[in-house]
């Protein structure tokens with residue numbers, strides 16, 4: 001559910017998502033502010049590569065927009081409110097505050113978070129996201145060389161740190177955890193890479209694993225989608 005830039009509202013959709021049902025997107029981060037600059041990003045290249053958490057959209061604005069939308073009498077109301085968009089949602093320093101407010105004001109909606117997992121090593125982030133019903137973290141590789149090639153991280157982020165944050169989350173979190181793995185042909189789909197990912201997934205024990213591949217153009221044109229046949233083999 002990628003969000004396009006130049007929108008003034010922090011809400012997008014709702015869209016009928018295959019995995020979540022009817023989902024209203026909440027984007028708390030400035031467009032293309034991320035801890036990674038993935039070669040497959042459907043929102044384009046990251047313009048602000050950062051690990052610094054800050055408030056991009058004031059909490060009052062987010063809650064006001066949600067209040068107007070959710071009380072607007074939509075004939076097809078959303079089933080789930082999803083933190084996602086054109087950057088990394090956990091970079092929003094007011095994420096926890098907004099999650100808590102939504103749980104109090106709108107307990108009838110499920111909350112979902114899509115995250116690239118890079119800030120899960122921060123115990124504060126893990127505590128903030130604990131009340132979310134579904135967390136979909138991504139892990140595309142555990143090899144440092146491949147990580148640099150496809151995820152191009154901000155300084156200090158390593159796959160080891162990501163996996164350790166994910167394992168801490170698994171221990172502390174009681175909601176639904178669905179691991180997402182994005183496959184880039186000939187980079188992280190080699191037998192060796194897949195074996196390492198399988199080992200990491202076995203350690204993590206997520207409630208499900210979702211394999212993903214390029215659907216729209218990525219930020220680099222050399223990234224290709226995985227054929228249906230290969231995806232089946234990888235699965």
Ligand code: SF4
Nearest residue numbers: 034036037038041116
């Ligand atoms: S983590 Fe997500 S938003 Fe950030 S660059 Fe990668 S695909 Fe794009």
